[in-house]
Amino acid sequence: xxxxxxxxxxxxxxxxxxxxxxxxxxxxxxxxxxxxxxxxxxxxxxxxxxxxxxxxxxxxxxxxxxxxxxxxxxxxxxxxxxxxxxxxx
Amino acid sequence: xxxxxxxxxxxxxxxxxxxxxxxxxxxxxxxxxxxxxxxxxxxxxxxxxxxxxxxxxxxxxxxxxxxxxxxxxxxxxxxxxxxxxxxxxxxxxxxxxxxxxxxxxxxxxxxxxxxxxxxxxxxxxxxxxxxxxxxxxxxxxxxxxxxxxxxxxxxxxxxxxxxxxxxxxxxxxxxxxxxxxxxxxxxxxxxxxxxxxxxxxxxxxxxxxxxxxxxxxxxxxxxxxxxxxxxxxxxxxxxxxxxxxxxxxxxxxxxxxxxxxxxxxxxxxxxxxxxxxxxxxxxxxxxxxxxxxxxxxxxxxxxxxxxxxxxxxxxxxxxxxxxxxxxxxxxxxxxxxxxxxxxxxxxxxxxxxxxxxxxxxxxxxxxxxxxxxxxxxx
Numbered sequence: 001x002x003x004x005x006x007x008x009x010x011x012x013x014x015x016x017x018x019x020x021x022x023x024x025x026x027x028x029x030x031x032x033x034x035x036x037x038x039x040x041x042x043x044x045x046x047x048x049x050x051x052x053x054x055x056x057x058x059x060x061x062x063x064x065x066x067x068x069x070x071x072x073x074x075x076x077x078x079x080x081x082x083x084x085x086x087x088x089x
Numbered sequence: 090x091x092x093x094x095x096x097x098x099x100x101x102x103x104x105x106x107x108x109x110x111x112x113x114x115x116x117x118x119x120x121x122x123x124x125x126x127x128x129x130x131x132x133x134x135x136x137x138x139x140x141x142x143x144x145x146x147x148x149x150x151x152x153x154x155x156x157x158x159x160x161x162x163x164x165x166x167x168x169x170x171x172x173x174x175x176x177x178x179x180x181x182x183x184x185x186x187x188x189x190x191x192x193x194x195x196x197x198x199x200x201x202x203x204x205x206x207x208x209x210x211x212x213x214x215x216x217x218x219x220x221x222x223x224x225x226x227x228x229x230x231x232x233x234x235x236x237x238x239x240x241x242x243x244x245x246x247x248x249x250x251x252x253x254x255x256x257x258x259x260x261x262x263x264x265x266x267x268x269x270x271x272x273x274x275x276x277x278x279x280x281x282x283x284x285x286x287x288x289x290x291x292x293x294x295x296x297x298x299x300x301x302x303x304x305x306x307x308x309x310x311x312x313x314x315x316x317x318x319x320x321x322x323x324x325x326x327x328x329x330x331x332x333x334x335x336x337x338x339x340x341x342x343x344x345x346x347x348x349x350x351x352x353x354x355x356x357x358x359x360x361x362x363x364x365x366x367x368x369x370x371x372x373x374x375x376x377x378x379x380x381x382x383x384x385x386x387x388x389x390x391x392x393x394x395x396x397x398x399x400x401x402x403x404x405x406x407x408x409x410x411x412x413x414x415x416x417x418x419x420x421x422x423x424x425x426x427x428x429x430x431x432x433x434x435x436x437x438x439x440x441x442x443x444x445x446x447x448x449x450x451x452x453x454x455x456x457x458x459x460x461x462x463x464x465x466x467x
Contacts, residue, residue: 013131013154014170039170043154047176047197054153084153 007083027070106133109459119452148201171231208269218259249279263321275319294344318420328369332362350399355386361423370398375418388412408451421463435461
């Protein structure tokens with residue numbers, strides 16, 4: 001099981017509680033999360049299923065670099081943390 | 090903004106989409122009676138009230154979080170997030186490039202630029218124009234959206250390019266009151282397109298428009314024109330006006346052909362246009378100097394109005410700042426109500442003006458709003 005957490009800025013716009021879900025890849029974990037929180041998908045992924053441009057996904061302490069297929073393997077006890085760049089005035 | 094507690098039957102409500110949220114403002118004789126902000130801090134691209142059932146729709150541009158649409162069935166008191174237009178997967182192996190940048194075109198919604206209720210006889214039907222150029226239709230009040238494939242698959246789309254944005258976008262959707270499924274859409278920079286069969290087929294509707302920033306032999310290419318905004322006169326549906334990147338044009342044959350209006354007060358450059366709902370010869374524009382210099386001529390902020398189909402123009406100044414003023418009104422920043430008497434105008438520097446007499450005089454409703462993307466009477 002993998003812990004999925006979101007930075008505070010997400011929570012302002014969509015209900016995205018912390019969760020522990022199953023899955024053996026980044027994609028599988030996120031899909032499992034979206035299955036119970038479908039509105040969160042559009043805040044994380046774009047129409048093509050890739051991670052949105054300014055969204056970052058940490059797998060434990062490492063930023064994922066495969067942002068389109070999301071095929072990186074994850075193991076039970078790992079953590080995915082999602083956050084976003086903030087900019088503008 | 091100034092407010093008071095007096096309410097009369099003449100008050101009107103408007104939706105103001107700004108860079109920092111959606112404002113719902115009740116205006117009485119130019120004074121804001123009430124003002125409520127929804128989605129504070131979030132860019133609200135466009136909002137509209139559906140006259141058929143009273144629902145209010147807003148398109149938000151969350152930037153990092155993408156485009157999200159919401160619906161309210163109680164005038165904005167509470168909102169429900171609905172589906173956002175979503176492009177289908179690009180066919181495997183297909184490579185499309187922006188003709189200007191040569192960057193590969195991603196099939197993904199960048200902006201929900203405009204939402205329009207469908208024909209009165211099509212309850213629940215909505216249209217949404219997006220960047221990078223897709224038109225979407227919903228048959229269920231926005232609970233789901235379908236890309237209008239027939240328009241998206243036009244070979245001419247490969248020539249479309251961005252105007253102000255990297256990629257092309259649909260910003261104007263002119264529903265024809267004569268029957269469901271008849272509409273003209275405006276695309277920057279992809280001309281105008283008309284369908285009379287519910288979007289099954291499309292004909293180019295930009296012949297006569299002229300671009301002055303391309304080689305001469307391409308100046309009249311209808312597929313790449315940049316109409317900043319197109320509007321239709323409800324009482325005379327064949328009558329269309331456009332504020333084009335390169336001037337003002339008018340059509341009296343439902344977009345079959347366009348004629349250029351080459352003089353209109355201080356300038357023919359601008360973004361916004363509205364047409365009187367009952368008089369196709371009367372239209373309003375908000376000029377700026379030029380493409381290269383997008384500020385009012387001589388720092389004097391004016392509205393231009395024709396009442397004779399573009400032969401002559403009034404330059405309306407009463408109540409508007411005559412300098413120095415550097416307000417610019419974007420394509421969705423001007424609206425007219427169903428009577429043709431009330432106008433509302435919002436600028437990129439956050440000023441909102443109201444007129445109750447067809448633009449003869451204007452009243453400043455607020456000078457302190459965030460940059461205004463869109464204004465719309467409810």
